[in-house]
Amino acid sequence: MSDNKKWFSLDLGLNNKKESSGSCGCGKSEGSCNSSPKEEELSADEFYEAAINASIGEERHRDGFEQVFDVKMDRRSAFKKLTASLLIGAGAVTTSCSVTTGSDTKEKAQIGWEEQFKGNYKLMTDEEKQGTINRLMRSYELRTDKKINMTAENAAEDVLFGYAFNISKCQGYMNCVSACVEENNQDRNSEMQYIRIHEMKDGEGFKFDKADDNYYHEVPAEGHFYMGTQCFHCDNPPCVEVCPVQATWKEEDGLVVIDYDWCVGCRYCMAACPYDGRRFNWSKPEVPENEVNKNQHYLGNRMRKKGVMEKCTFCVQRTRKGKNPACVEACPTGARIFGNLLDPNSTIRWVLENKKVFRLKEDLGTEPKFWYFMD
Amino acid sequence: MGAFKVFRSLVVDSLDTITKGSKKYHLWMGFLILVMLIGMYCYSIQLEEGLSATGMSDRVSWGLYISNFTFLVGVAAAAVMLVMPTYVLKDIDFKQAVLIGEGLAVAALIMCLAFVVADMGGPSVLWHMIPGIGVFNFPNSMLTWDVIVLNGYLFINISIPFYILFKHYQNKEAKKSVYVPGAIISVFWAVGIHLVTAFLYQGLQARPFWNNALLGPRFLASAFAAGPALIILVLAVIRSFTAFKIEDKTIKKIAMIVTVAAQINLIMLVSELFKEFYAPTHHSESAYYLFFGLHGKNALLPWIWTAIPLNVLATVILTFNKFRNNLKVLYFCCFMLFVAIWIEKGFGLIVPGFIPGPYGKIVEYLPTGVEIGVTIGIWAMGAFIFTILAKTAIGIELGELRYKDKKA
Numbered sequence: 001m002s003d004n005k006k007w008f009s010l011d012l013g014l015n016n017k018k019e020s021s022g023s024c025g026c027g028k029s030e031g032s033c034n035s036s037p038k039e040e041e042l043s044a045d046e047f048y049e050a051a052i053n054a055s056i057g058e059e060r061h062r063d064g065f066e067q068v069f070d071v072k073m074d075r076r077s078a079f080k081k082l083t084a085s086l087l088i089g090a091g092a093v094t095t096s097c098s099v100t101t102g103s104d105t106k107e108k109a110q111i112g113w114e115e116q117f118k119g120n121y122k123l124m125t126d127e128e129k130q131g132t133i134n135r136l137m138r139s140y141e142l143r144t145d146k147k148i149n150m151t152a153e154n155a156a157e158d159v160l161f162g163y164a165f166n167i168s169k170c171q172g173y174m175n176c177v178s179a180c181v182e183e184n185n186q187d188r189n190s191e192m193q194y195i196r197i198h199e200m201k202d203g204e205g206f207k208f209d210k211a212d213d214n215y216y217h218e219v220p221a222e223g224h225f226y227m228g229t230q231c232f233h234c235d236n237p238p239c240v241e242v243c244p245v246q247a248t249w250k251e252e253d254g255l256v257v258i259d260y261d262w263c264v265g266c267r268y269c270m271a272a273c274p275y276d277g278r279r280f281n282w283s284k285p286e287v288p289e290n291e292v293n294k295n296q297h298y299l300g301n302r303m304r305k306k307g308v309m310e311k312c313t314f315c316v317q318r319t320r321k322g323k324n325p326a327c328v329e330a331c332p333t334g335a336r337i338f339g340n341l342l343d344p345n346s347t348i349r350w351v352l353e354n355k356k357v358f359r360l361k362e363d364l365g366t367e368p369k370f371w372y373f374m375d
Numbered sequence: 376m377g378a379f380k381v382f383r384s385l386v387v388d389s390l391d392t393i394t395k396g397s398k399k400y401h402l403w404m405g406f407l408i409l410v411m412l413i414g415m416y417c418y419s420i421q422l423e424e425g426l427s428a429t430g431m432s433d434r435v436s437w438g439l440y441i442s443n444f445t446f447l448v449g450v451a452a453a454a455v456m457l458v459m460p461t462y463v464l465k466d467i468d469f470k471q472a473v474l475i476g477e478g479l480a481v482a483a484l485i486m487c488l489a490f491v492v493a494d495m496g497g498p499s500v501l502w503h504m505i506p507g508i509g510v511f512n513f514p515n516s517m518l519t520w521d522v523i524v525l526n527g528y529l530f531i532n533i534s535i536p537f538y539i540l541f542k543h544y545q546n547k548e549a550k551k552s553v554y555v556p557g558a559i560i561s562v563f564w565a566v567g568i569h570l571v572t573a574f575l576y577q578g579l580q581a582r583p584f585w586n587n588a589l590l591g592p593r594f595l596a597s598a599f600a601a602g603p604a605l606i607i608l609v610l611a612v613i614r615s616f617t618a619f620k621i622e623d624k625t626i627k628k629i630a631m632i633v634t635v636a637a638q639i640n641l642i643m644l645v646s647e648l649f650k651e652f653y654a655p656t657h658h659s660e661s662a663y664y665l666f667f668g669l670h671g672k673n674a675l676l677p678w679i680w681t682a683i684p685l686n687v688l689a690t691v692i693l694t695f696n697k698f699r700n701n702l703k704v705l706y707f708c709c710f711m712l713f714v715a716i717w718i719e720k721g722f723g724l725i726v727p728g729f730i731p732g733p734y735g736k737i738v739e740y741l742p743t744g745v746e747i748g749v750t751i752g753i754w755a756m757g758a759f760i761f762t763i764l765a766k767t768a769i770g771i772e773l774g775e776l777r778y779k780d781k782k783a
Contacts (some may be wrong), residue, residue, distance in 0.1 A: 057411065074430045120503070190427075198734065209660075209735025238581060244518040246510045248770050262510075264503055265496015268518055270436045274581035276733040280436060280496065282427035306425040307496025363575075364580045 006193030032304050104142055111139045121259040121298060122249050126154070132261075133298050140303075148294040150302055153320045155253035161314050161369065162254070162341040165228055168375040169335035171200045172219035172226035179330030183315060184301040185293055194279065194312040195230045195327060228336075229360070230327075231256065231277030231312035232368030235284040239269035239278060248309070254341075255314055256368055264307040270309065274364050278311045314338070341369070381778050385544055388776050389767040397618070398553035407759040411739070414752010417745045418493065434738035435729040439746050440494040442721030443753070444492040446601070447483045447490070448525070448572045449594060449720060453602015454480035454532065455565030456632050462558035472625050474768045475613065476606050477536045483759035484529040489753045510646040517575045524568045531561045540771045545778045569594050573668070582728045583658035590742055593643045593719070599636035601716035603629045604709035609761075611706055619769045623702070630705050634693040637712060641690050644683075665727040672730075679723050 118132055129152035140148050177195045186192040198211035201221045220226070233256045240248050240256060247262040248269055270278045284306040296302040297317035304310050315325035319338070322330075328336040339348035351357065355373035396404075396627045457476035460466040492498055499571040503509040504522065513519040535557045542549040545651045573591035580586055607629050614621050651662035665675050698704045730735045742750075770776040 116499075123510070129656070196734070207735075209731060209736070213734070213736065238579070241515050242518065242579075244512050244522070245518045246512045247503070262500070262503055263497065264500055266491075266494070266518065267436045267496070268575075270433070271576075271728070272579050272581055274733050276433075276736075279421075279433055281425070282432070283425040309496075 014297050039051055068311055076291070108139065108142050111135045111142075115139070115254075115261065116173075117263065120246060120262045122246060122262075126152075129257075129298065136298070136302065138336065144289065146289070146294075148292075148296055150296040150298060151317070151320075152298045153316075155251045155255070156320065157252075158340075158342050159253040160341040161233065161319060162339065162348050162352075163233070163314065163370045164337040164348055164357065165354075165370065166333075166335040166337070166375065167225065167227050167371050167372055169333040170197070170226040170228060170331075171333055172199055172215075172221070172224070173332060174219075175330040176228065176327035176336065179326040183293055183318070183326035184313075185285075185287050185296075185303060186279075186310075187281060187283075187304075188288065188291075190282065192279050192281075192285070192310075194277075195228055197226055197228045198277065199224050199226055228327075229374065230370075231273060232275050232366070232370035233312075233314060234275075234361070235367035235369060236365060238272040238274070238364075238366060242272045245266065253320075255299075256311070257313055257314045257316065258309055258311060259299070260302070260304050260308045260310065265307040265309070267309070274361050274366060275368070278309055281306050281308055281310065376518050381541070381545060384778055385541065385776075388544075388778075389763075389770070392770045392776060393763050393766050404759070404762065407755045407762070410755035411752050411759065414755065415422055415714050416615055417748030417752065420745050421493075421749065422498075426494075428743060430740055430742045431746075432738060432740070434736060435726060435740035436515060436734050437494070437725050437729070438740055438749050439722075439742040440490045442725040443750055444487050444490040444494070445572060445576075445594075445725060446717050446721040447757075449482045449598025449716075450602045450605060451483035451487065451525075451528065451532075451604065452565040452569040452595070452598045455562050456599050456603050456636075456743065457606065457629070458558050458565075459562050460628070462555050463562060463637075466628075469625060469628065471619065471621055471772070472606065472610060472629065474536050474539070474772065475609060475765060477532045478761055478764040478768060479602075480532045481529065481536075481605060481764060482757045484525060484532065486753050486757040487525060488529075489756060490750075493749050493753065517571065517578055520571045521568075521575055522570050524564065528561070528564050528568050530681060531557060531564060534560065536768065540768055544776060566595065569598050576724075576728065581733060582661075584661035584728045585724075587647075589643055589647055593640065593647070596636050596640040596643055597716045597720050600633055600640050601713050601720070602638070603633045604712045604716075607633065607709045608706060608713070609765075611702075613765065613769070617769055618773060626702065626705070627700060630699050630709075631694070631713065633709065634690070634699060637690040640716075641687065644686075660731050660735075661727040663722060664730050669731065669737055672737045672739050674741060675723065676727060678718050682715040682718035682723060685711045686719065736750045 076351045115132070115135060119128070121129065121132070124132070133150045133152045137148055137150050140146070174197055177193050177197065180186070180195050181188075181193060182193065186194070196213040198208060199215050199219075199221065199334050200207060200211045204210065204224055206227075215221075233250075233254055235250075235254065237250060240250055243249075244266060245262060245264055247264070248256065248258045250256050265280070267280055270280060281304055285304050287303070292303075293301055295317055297313075297320070300313045300316040315323075315327075319325055324338050328338045337347050337351055339346035341348060341352075343349065351373060352371060357371040357373045359368045359371055429438060429440075431631065454473075454476040457469050457473045461469040461473045492501065504511060504519075506513075511522075512517050513523070535554050537556075539549040570591045573594040576582070576585035577587065577590045607626055608630075610621050610626060613619055648662075651659040655663070659668060663669055664672070665679055667673070668676055673756055689708040692698045692704065692708050693712075698708075725741050730739070767776070
């Protein structure tokens with residue numbers, strides 16, 4: 001099955017035991033080969049191991065520290081112990097100093113501690129995920145007296161998201177850009193935008209260096225055509241490899257996501273991305289209270305803080321509920337097509353099978369799940 | 376228990392040494408503390424406002440901090456150029472210089488770590504990187520390799536001189552069987568730290584300016600020129616301000632190392648320039664930006680055109696024995712070389728990697744006052760640490776600092 005892997009890798013004969021977990025009709029491998037162990041013919045011990053794998057995921061195997069130093073206690077329990085002891089300390093401090101403070105303040109402090117010392121979302125069990133989103137929702141309520149709705153929905157099975165962009169249709173209206181900013185609660189001060197629309201001259205082809213991605217005139221401008229870029233959710237994402245703390249990773253449904261609370265802000269992923277797909281919060285992001293989108297996902301549009309990375313998530317809060325991303329919905333020309341690559345009846349599959357599609361910088365071996373085509 | 380008592384006495388004695396000195400010494404230390412305080416104030420502004428207080432942006436996301444980090448890794452690695460002749464090739468000349476070199480490595484490494492922390496968006500969650508309680512993405516991320524090699528090298532460079540000085544402090548000979556294996560490891564380790572740091576950039580297919588097989592070797596060559604050049608300058612200062620005896624022979628030997636490394640560095644520069652400009656491709660745009668400017672954007676031109684002539688001039692002068700053996704000329708050349716390589720391996724390497732951006736966008740980078748303040752503060756911290764280390768080491772080596780057993 002290893003030839004199913006679409007990006008270039010040297011075959012050293014070492015990958016024979018790897019099995020691909022799911023591949024779609026168009027020949028794509030999900031790339032998450034060792035994440036779903038077969039559980040049928042397992043002994044009790046093996047079943048236990050598989051159960052741990054299922055809950056913690058492939059990271060247990062991938063984590064170099066465990067492999068190299070062979071630590072008996074696994075990180076999860078070590079981390080829990082550490083957190084527990086810190087919490088006891090924090091609890092003691094808060095209760096002992098709490099004669100004059102209200103219960104809200106105490107609760108805020110408690111949530112603050114637990115959030116500061118929680119683990120990496122990628123390695124959390126479903127209960128822990130629920131725990132952290134409950135805390136985040138409660139914390140928002142304590143701060144603003146308003147409720148938000150945050151989910152921690154996991155990837156659905158047999159789903160691999162892909163995107164296609166029709167260059168002939170795009171007129172450069174940028175409705176996608178503003179819809180994205182509103183949907184994803186991006187910082188209004190720095191005018192952060194995940195999507196860039198490049199205005200190019202007819203007859204010159206793709207000359208990105210001569211394109212204008214920051215125009216303020218009436219569109220479509222005479223003699224120009226438009227194309228959009230954003231995070232391409234590569235199947236072989238270089239940004240994920242370089243992150244020193246695994247704060248960014250590829251989900252089962254192909255979305256490349258970030259745990260904003262785990263990111264240390266080194267910006268190595270930003271240097272590694274060939275598509276300008278990542279953004280950094282150089283200062284504290286601000287969204288006016290009445291403009292906050294309150295339907296949030298932990299990995300998606302929840303409020304960020306200063307000093308962390310963020311990026312397009314294909315609107316994980318919408319797409320995992322079966323909706324289209326905000327940019328697709330907002331596009332007045334129908335240039336944007338989104339769907340499940342594993343569903344043979346989806347529009348995206350129709351486009352891939354019937355149009356002459358191409359991707360940007362294919363020579364880098366990143367395998368974007370974002371295709372361009374023309375009518 | 377005995378060793379602990381000696382250690383306590385050593386700490387007390389060295390505290391005594393470093394707080395006493397001539398007026399010039401006090402002025403120097405006071406100046407460094409002042410600069411460090413200014414740096415800390417600038418850093419507090421950066422913590423408060425976020426990294427928007429710096430000149431970095433989404434388009435150029437690494438700047439002065441990472442440039443200095445890259446350069447200083449080279450300085451730290453250069454200590455090996457003194458360790459190898461002394462401990463491995465048994466060339467006695469270098470013995471006095473080696474303690475200074477290793478002290479310099481320690482100071483440079485601490486500065487490296489400080490620059491990395493200053494560059495972080497979330498210094499309060501840096502524990503996420505500690506293996507065991509955090510998640511350490513080893514071996515996938517080159518940054519984790521860098522964390523390992525830098526801290527390992529720091530450990531080696533603290534422990535070897537400490538062992539030697541600790542023995543000398545008690546009027547004992549340091550055992551060769553203890554420190555020579557450490558010294559040999561450190562030789563390989565030094566090459567490792569600089570190569571791994573080069574791989575940090577070299578491994579990014581997104582940045583053609585860095586994604587270049589010569590980057591690692593060129594890092595080594597420039598480091599072995601700039602590092603020993605700095606050591607020569609430091610030795611010259613120490614020689615004129617203390618009773619510590621450093622022979623001309625030692626300095627001339629180090630000068631030989633600087634010269635050869637600088638020559639190799641220049642050959643590699645020619646090779647790089649040839650590749651970028653003989654048959655320029657889309658990937659040569661960064662080099663064009665660096666050397667000639669692109670579309671009227673030319674912020675780096677004054678820098679690189681200062682660095683290249685200094686580099687060439689210093690290398691040519693050093694090549695002639697007559698000039699190199701004249702200490703005044705030598706010091707001047709070392710200074711030129713140091714400045715040239717600081718520009719070239721710092722600013723000239725990191726910033727053009729981001730320009731033009733992935734889609735050809737050119738946004739220039741200029742550090743802000745806050746950023747420069749933090750940078751100078753960290754350099755002052757390095758100088759401060761080095762002065763303390765050197766003063767203690769010199770005190771012990773000169774026999775001024777000795778353990779006095781009160782019972783005896």
